[in-house]
Amino acid sequence: MKGSGILCVVLVCLCIAVCVTGCTSTKVSTPGAATAAPTAQGTAVVAPSTTPACPDKLVWDGSWDSRYLGMAGNHDLSTAWTKYTDRAYGDEASAKMIQTCWDVAGTFIDKGIKCEATFKGAIVKNTLSGTWSASTMCGTKAQDGKFSLTMAADNQTWLGDFYSTGQDPALFPSNWAGRKPVK
Numbered sequence: 001m002k003g004s005g006i007l008c009v010v011l012v013c014l015c016i017a018v019c020v021t022g023c024t025s026t027k028v029s030t031p032g033a034a035t036a037a038p039t040a041q042g043t044a045v046v047a048p049s050t051t052p053a054c055p056d057k058l059v060w061d062g063s064w065d066s067r068y069l070g071m072a073g074n075h076d077l078s079t080a081w082t083k084y085t086d087r088a089y090g091d092e093a094s095a096k097m098i099q100t101c102w103d104v105a106g107t108f109i110d111k112g113i114k115c116e117a118t119f120k121g122a123i124v125k126n127t128l129s130g131t132w133s134a135s136t137m138c139g140t141k142a143q144d145g146k147f148s149l150t151m152a153a154d155n156q157t158w159l160g161d162f163y164s165t166g167q168d169p170a171l172f173p174s175n176w177a178g179r180k181p182v183k
Contacts, residue, residue: 066178
């Protein structure tokens with residue numbers, strides 16, 4: 001009993017010492033957490049930033065040479081620029097993109113099959129994903145769908161999928177490839 005009484009006295013003294021010195025909480029800095037800023041009226045809480053800064057480079061911005069093939073199981077546009085020595089693989093299609101911070105808007109034109117679409121999307125890491133629409137796509141009724149493109153590490157080429165609503169790109173190889181125009 002004498003030992004537990006001494007332990008209680010020590011714990012009470014320790015609690016009093018902590019309260020007197022003002023060390024009643026531990027402050028851990030968390031990135032993106034709200035911070036307190038002193039003001040004339042006291043301390044105001046500043047909300048954390050939820051939007052990351054814009055990227056240093058607008059890598060998706062500009063005109064792109066691209067190749068496109070409709071969804072089919074017998075193609076793979078990952079070799080669009082290397083499959084043949086005399087020409088690129090796939091239907092020639094131009095893409096123009098305007099990047100504003102993390103958002104991209106653009107146009108897709110395949111002159112060979114008279115297809116023109118507009119698209120818009122958002123960038124997450126090195127992938128641009130979004131939706132597209134066309135008032136007339138390849139002579140048919142208005143269509144819409146989704147796309148997802150992954151930029152290569154050199155920021156000069158991308159590869160991905162451009163597909164209509166109802167299609168599952170996981171069932172097909174990539175069908176849209178792009179590169180900066182060769183000068």
